[in-house]
Amino acid sequence: xxxxxxQGLAAxxxxxxxxxxxxxxxxxxxxxxxxxxxxNEAQIxxxxxxxxxLAKENGMKPALKDRLRLDAQRIRAMADGVREVAALRDxxxxxxxxxxxxxxxxxxxxxxxxxxxxxxxEARPNVTVDAAVxxxxxxxxxxxxxxxxxxxxxxxxxxxxxxxxxxxxxxxDSVSLVQDTTRESVNAILSLTDCVDVLIPRGGAGLISHVxxxxxxxxxxxxxxxxxxxxxxxxxxxxxxxxxxxxxxSRPSVCNxxxxxxxxxxxxxxxxxxxxxxxxxxxxxxxxxxxxxxxxGESVVPATEEDYYTEFGDYILAVKVVSGLEEAIAHINKYxxxxxxxxxxxxxxxxxxxxxxIDAAAVYVNASTRFTDGxxxxxxxxxxxxxxxxxxxxxxxxxxxTTTKFIIYGSGQVR
Amino acid sequence: xxxxxxQGLAAxxxxxxxxxxxxxxxxxxxxxxxxxxxxNEAQIxxxxxxxxxLAKENGMKPALKDRLRLDAQRIRAMADGVREVAALRDxxxxxxxxxxxxxxxxxxxxxxxxxxxxxxxEARPNVTVDAAVxxxxxxxxxxxxxxxxxxxxxxxxxxxxxxxxxxxxxxxDSVSLVQDTTRESVNAILSLTDCVDVLIPRGGAGLISHVxxxxxxxxxxxxxxxxxxxxxxxxxxxxxxxxxxxxxxSRPSVCNxxxxxxxxxxxxxxxxxxxxxxxxxxxxxxxxxxxxxxxxGESVVPATEEDYYTEFGDYILAVKVVSGLEEAIAHINKYxxxxxxxxxxxxxxxxxxxxxxIDAAAVYVNASTRFTDGxxxxxxxxxxxxxxxxxxxxxxxxxxxTTTKFIIYGSGQVR
Numbered sequence: 118x119x120x121x122x123x124q125g126l127a128a129x130x131x132x133x134x135x136x137x138x139x140x141x142x143x144x145x146x147x148x149x150x151x152x153x154x155x156x157n158e159a160q161i162x163x164x165x166x167x168x169x170x171l172a173k174e175n176g177m178k179p180a181l182k183d184r185l186r187l188d189a190q191r192i193r194a195m196a197d198g199v200r201e202v203a204a205l206r207d208x209x210x211x212x213x214x215x216x217x218x219x220x221x222x223x224x225x226x227x228x229x230x231x232x233x234x235x236x237x238x239e240a241r242p243n244v245t246v247d248a249a250v251x252x253x254x255x256x257x258x259x260x261x262x263x264x265x266x267x268x269x270x271x272x273x274x275x276x277x278x279x280x281x282x283x284x285x286x287x288x289x290d291s292v293s294l295v296q297d298t299t300r301e302s303v304n305a306i307l308s309l310t311d312c313v314d315v316l317i318p319r320g321g322a323g324l325i326s327h328v329x330x331x332x333x334x335x336x337x338x339x340x341x342x343x344x345x346x347x348x349x350x351x352x353x354x355x356x357x358x359x360x361x362x363x364x365x366x367s368r369p370s371v372c373n374x375x376x377x378x379x380x381x382x383x384x385x386x387x388x389x390x391x392x393x394x395x396x397x398x399x400x401x402x403x404x405x406x407x408x409x410x411x412x413x414g415e416s417v418v419p420a421t422e423e424d425y426y427t428e429f430g431d432y433i434l435a436v437k438v439v440s441g442l443e444e445a446i447a448h449i450n451k452y453x454x455x456x457x458x459x460x461x462x463x464x465x466x467x468x469x470x471x472x473x474x475i476d477a478a479a480v481y482v483n484a485s486t487r488f489t490d491g492x493x494x495x496x497x498x499x500x501x502x503x504x505x506x507x508x509x510x511x512x513x514x515x516x517x518x519t520t521t522k523f524i525i526y527g528s529g530q531v532r
Numbered sequence: 533x534x535x536x537x538x539q540g541l542a543a544x545x546x547x548x549x550x551x552x553x554x555x556x557x558x559x560x561x562x563x564x565x566x567x568x569x570x571x572n573e574a575q576i577x578x579x580x581x582x583x584x585x586l587a588k589e590n591g592m593k594p595a596l597k598d599r600l601r602l603d604a605q606r607i608r609a610m611a612d613g614v615r616e617v618a619a620l621r622d623x624x625x626x627x628x629x630x631x632x633x634x635x636x637x638x639x640x641x642x643x644x645x646x647x648x649x650x651x652x653x654e655a656r657p658n659v660t661v662d663a664a665v666x667x668x669x670x671x672x673x674x675x676x677x678x679x680x681x682x683x684x685x686x687x688x689x690x691x692x693x694x695x696x697x698x699x700x701x702x703x704x705d706s707v708s709l710v711q712d713t714t715r716e717s718v719n720a721i722l723s724l725t726d727c728v729d730v731l732i733p734r735g736g737a738g739l740i741s742h743v744x745x746x747x748x749x750x751x752x753x754x755x756x757x758x759x760x761x762x763x764x765x766x767x768x769x770x771x772x773x774x775x776x777x778x779x780x781x782s783r784p785s786v787c788n789x790x791x792x793x794x795x796x797x798x799x800x801x802x803x804x805x806x807x808x809x810x811x812x813x814x815x816x817x818x819x820x821x822x823x824x825x826x827x828x829g830e831s832v833v834p835a836t837e838e839d840y841y842t843e844f845g846d847y848i849l850a851v852k853v854v855s856g857l858e859e860a861i862a863h864i865n866k867y868x869x870x871x872x873x874x875x876x877x878x879x880x881x882x883x884x885x886x887x888x889x890i891d892a893a894a895v896y897v898n899a900s901t902r903f904t905d906g907x908x909x910x911x912x913x914x915x916x917x918x919x920x921x922x923x924x925x926x927x928x929x930x931x932x933x934t935t936t937k938f939i940i941y942g943s944g945q946v947r
Contacts, residue, residue: 133865137888218910222899231921232891310744314921329725333745335922356944363946450548472939473552476647484637484942493947494938495633506646506729506935507750508923520921523909524887527899529771531778532908 121305125312128233131288132258140207147203149281151196164273184241195246202250205497208515209256223526228519230256232314237262239320242270249292251500255518258291265298307332339501342372342456343428344486347445349462350381354388357461362395363485370430373489377435379445385438401432408438425452446474457486478511536720540727543648546703547673555622562618564696566611572692579688599656610661617665620912623930624671638941643934645671647729652677654735657685664707666915670933673706680713722747754916757787757871758843759901762860764877765796772876777810778900785845788904792850794860800853816847823853840867861889872901893926
């Protein structure tokens with residue numbers, strides 16, 4: 118048996134205990150984790166220093182180094198986040214649609230934990246804590262496989278969580294970190310069909326597609342977002358300019374940021390200069406179609422077919438002038454990744470058609486795509502944003518970390 | 533491009549039309565299908581005759597031949613089934629939990645079709661119609677890949693459905709049958725990640741495990757059922773005997789039939805002869821542990837470890853005497869397939885522990901496992917019984933053929 122198989126079985130065993138753990142027991146473990154993170158700040162920072170030193174050696178980019186870095190404030194924020202999860206309503210044990218059937222059996226559908234959740238993620242060490250406590254709150258054991266850049270930090274955080282969980286009376290194997298950070302360990306997890314109920318990969322398009330190609334365990338795809346804002350001809354142009362500026366520039370690296378602006382040809386001449394004035398504040402590069410170039414001039418880079426498929430994750434925006442609603446919807450359904458799509462319009466029928474015909478996890482009228490987030494949507498906290506249609510779509514909160522079982526009360530019925 | 537890729541793209545195109553098709557349009561197509569099935573009885577029977585002739589040539593077993601055979605009555609039953617699906621409530625377009633968030637955006641979760649559903653199934657031709665109309669009612673396009681034994685029947689049924697759908701004004705590619713019945717076509721479907729949103733394999737353990745090993749598209753596992761009945765020491769023994777007799781013998785070939793009887797040692801001597809008397813009516817072979825043999829004598833075949841893992845699908849029942857609730861739960865969670873599990877008991881705490889600690893799609897107190905069925909559970913009709921935890925668990929009705937999208941009404945909000 119390999120180390121990962123052993124770890125899978127240990128997680129599965131822990132999951133059987135968590136399956137029937139009460140809300141108080143789970144919350145006690147979460148509060149113990151929060152306290153332990155604060156009390157072991159020095160140990161966490163020492164481990165993080167090792168990762169930061171290696172990052173420096175390896176010439177890691179400043180933006181990535183910032184994501185990797187922990188400090189006292191960030192550790193306190195992590196602990197506060199754990200307490201917030203503890204305060205959420207327990208998603209387990211609700212029984213829905215209980216009814217008596219003609220046969221006389223009484224049947225309802227009860228929410229129960231999924232079992233063992235594996236999460237493969239990249240550099241940010243706070244994901245280690247966020248993901249673990251969300252899984253735990255929903256009664257699941259979790260196998261964490263973080264990136265090698267954050268290994269020392271992740272390991273310190275995991276060990277602290279395990280000790281706290283154990284002290285609170287739940288199995289320490291409820292949370293565990295894969296010690297091997299090579300590609301082989303990813304592949305080993307993809308084959309753990311006996312132990313892993315769901316795998317959630319969080320990372321770039323390369324990781325996601327590798328997982329989809331090779332996973333034998335059930336997967337929830339997350340995070341790839343090629344989002345659009347379409348400015349329809351009846352739009353309030355100031356509102357539209359604000360929305361595209363916010364959707365592109367408030368945080369270009371995240372998956373709910375906009376990558377392409379579609380503009381109705383009827384208002385392109387009036388709207389594009391207005392939008393450009395705002396986007397210029399962040400030196401946003403525009404990659405436009407011929408009509409866009411004709412209206413905005415030489416600073417616009419010609420857009421390629423490839424650009425319309427690209428999640429830039431940067432101050433770059435593709436722009437296309439379209440003939441109307443029909444073309445906008447067709448463009449989005451062709452090039453989009455089914456994440457978040459917005460129309461800006463004052464036309465009732467256009468808004469309804471957009472909501473109905475766009476095939477995406479979140480479809481907006483007159484608001485920025487940046488709202489696609491578990492907190493903003495009222496789900497409490499989120500473990501990722503699903504871009505697939507099975508099981509969960511859009512931001513995944515605690516409810517998406519559960520499944521159901523039918524419970525049936527009989528009095529001797531046979532069929 | 534291969535034939536199957538072409539078929540996948542055609543289905544995807546049809547799915548975009550179905551996505552916004554109204555209830556009346558979908559129901560009109562279903563009624564047209566029902567009528568066309570009845571009007572084309574002769575054509576269906578002629579095609580079925582070809583399959584039956586081949587079945588005879590190939591020496592197909594009588595039970596399988598009976599499943600393959602169509603007659604006027606079965607065709608009428610199919611048509612009636614279609615009309616029943618038409619009468620069900622449309623699962624699409626419900627908006628749940630619509631609320632205004634602190635940011636001012638108004639957000640709700642709307643049920644929408646999954647898109648394209650592929651179904652791989654074995655010999656029974658009625659699945660062709662049942663599966664197609666359930667998918668259609670929920671606004672999905674469906675790619676059917678039936679077994680080669682029923683090819684002529686399936687093809688005739690599919691062509692009749694396609695013509696009827698087209699006549700009713702929806703795309704004929706909403707339903708299509710894979711023409712290649714070799715293993716290669718199964719593998720081709722498993723890789724159709726651009727077109728297939730969900731694959732549902734319906735068949736034996738061999739098909740299911742091949743699909744899980746090799747699928748790149750999302751899969752819902754169905755149908756493998758190693759179900760148990762546990763007779764706890766406080767059980768009403770007559771009720772328990774009736775339940776195990778029904779669970780084993782009413783239809784041994786189906787997935788919700790019981791395969792193992794677990795008996796508390798305190799009542800084994802009183803209960804086992806009672807159960808045997810009923811099971812003997814169908815000449816049920818018992819494969820028992822040593823204690824069972826000691827109580828029931830020589831007719832009991834010694835049970836192997838393998839027997840406890842086996843879905844016999846026949847008049848064969850594994851039997852084990854257990855020390856109590858704890859051992860029964862551990863046995864079921866180890867050997868079961870997470871399908872349907874029953875306890876017979878008059879003890880309140882035992883019933884609650886069983887409901888809570890058994891990890892299965894359907895958990896029963898004092899009723900036969902045979903009730904696990906979409907119709908019996910009140911889901912209207914079913915497309916299969918999921919034994920996985922993601923997306924759907926247990927009988928899958930129309931609701932399990934949908935996904936959701938968040939719809940957001942704003943008034944210029946940015947974040």
